[in-house]
Amino acid sequence: MSETLTLILQGVVDRLHLQATTYLPSLIAAGIVILGALVIATVARRILYRIFKGAAIDRFMRRTGLAHLIDPSGRLRATRITAEAAYWSILTVGVLAGLSVFGTDLTAHLIQSFVFLIPRLVIAGLIILAGAWLSHYLARCALVWAFNENLPYPRRLAVGVRTMVFFVAIVVASDHLNFARDVFLTAFIIFVGGFVLAVSLAVGIGASGRIKGYLGEKEKRIEDREPVRSLWHHL
């Protein structure tokens, strides 16, 4: 009985010893690689914070409204973006290099999948960013237009436009990533269909009197040649 127990324990100890002697050096090596990457990333980030100014990028982001979009406080600078991008890129490469030390099929597959995913992730990220920018831009256009046309609830209209455009961007990005493609597409169709139906019902039932009044007032203004809105009084 005791012999059997000793044998089992011996087996366990041997296996642990074997695994430790097999994987521990790799683990230590991976740790060292990742630690090294962390140090390099931190140093690179500090250096970039000090030397990289990126005035032209700042100007571009400010002028396009991207800076405000990504960081509403408006304090986002190219220096920060570049430094953080360098930090996370170096760290990611370090982690992948650290994983590759193990040399197993699993890690190799993991690294390969991730590397192949990177371009798609970048493009999907750009699609989302462009969609966010476009949704903001079009929402602002809709807001100002609706306000100046005296339409009811211009802010809600703007939010609707922004949501719709951003949703389109998400659908395109998910399609590109091949991620829950059907779910997003179906949701989008339901969303747009529902929106159109709601608007139709609102116009047809709820807001018909209001729209009639608005159109009647506009027509009356044209007929009366109302002085307040005539061109030359303002100029």
Next chain:
Amino acid sequence: MEDNVLPAEAERALAAIKQADIVIGIPSFNNARTIDHVVKACYAGLSKYFPQLRGVVINSDGGSTDDTREAVLSAKVDDHSLMLLSTPLYPLHRLSFPYHGIPGKGSAFRMVFEMARRLGASACAVVDSDLRSITPEWIDLLLRPILFAKYDFVAPYYHRHKYDGTITNSIVYPLTRTLYGAQVRQPIGGDFGVSPAVMKCYLGKDVWETDVARFGIDIWMTTVAVAEGFRVCQSFLGAKLHDAKDPGADLSAMLQQVVSSVFDLMHVYESVWQRGRGSSAVPLFGFRFDVGLDPIHVDVDRMLTQFRRGAAELGDIWDICLLPDTLSEIRKLASDSNSHRGFHIDDTLWARVVMEFSRAYRTNPILRSQLVRSLTPLYLGRVASFVIQTENLASSEVEDRIEGLCLAFERLKPYLVSLWSGERPQHTDAGETATPEPDSGGKNALEVGNV
């Protein structure tokens, strides 16, 4: 370039006429109803005041479909005995051509200036085709300072109702005066006299495919003349009465066109306007007289409703344009005033609003159209405030109020300069005292008074 500017029939007309002393340009688009009167006034003006000079009246048409060109060519202009005119030494020519280029008043002017240049004209005047109040004297007043007093640019000076021309009074006049230091009272008047030197300068600019050709020509002409150091004067033309315009015209689009033009020019002439401080009077010619004006009814309550609605709805966009202090003052005004009697946007606050919008326009090129259109409710608030403050004032007192606004703009010029240089300026209501520079405009026998 010239080949593109003039149509073939204009080239043939130039070859036939060969030379002219005076050219009068009338841009038009579907103005058959009123252009007949304008052509007659131009003819009578040339016959009466310049009988010894060769004159040409050119209608530059934008593709009218209502027989505007036929109206120009068939206008009866031989009632000399009725108008007690002199007999011209030379026949007066009358031409009408469709202009080339993108549709707009600027393209029409370009053709007129090009023809005037090719004819070797000593002076050129341009007048709107929908004028109901133009008289032969206008032609004299727009051309004489150029022909006989060596001025390069004659701006119009109209007698207007106190609530007429509110974009001019509240934005364009105070801002252009502050920027370029010349007190041109009607910078977007639409009727001008120009010398060959100014015409050459205009034609040499690479702007004829831009918004200048579409809608910004009036302020562009005035600004170029002032900013590039040409001799500028004004002529008192009396009242300006137009043909009725489309009352449904979108105010925000109109405001966008005018304000964008001014802001664009601020960018072009940044180095010029950042130098000077204060402003000087511009000589005014013509006999000033009071005339009866069409009454103008303004709906203050509606304007205030729009202002308050704007503060509630457009806060996100104003947040991009206005600095926090200014925005909070605007928001306070919008939330405070329940009755319109106590409502008041003071001159300094309004000047800061306009200046901060100009900065936002400069730094956000992609959002420009939206930013300027979002100015509409603020502008309506300012007009409402102006109407409330001047309800019981006579025209001359209202003019004093506008002068006060201009001085507020001038005091805040350092604030504008620091805004444009990217600094975060500290505004003070006291501001800096504007120090007018000595009047550089030459006075002469033609001058009857300064404003």
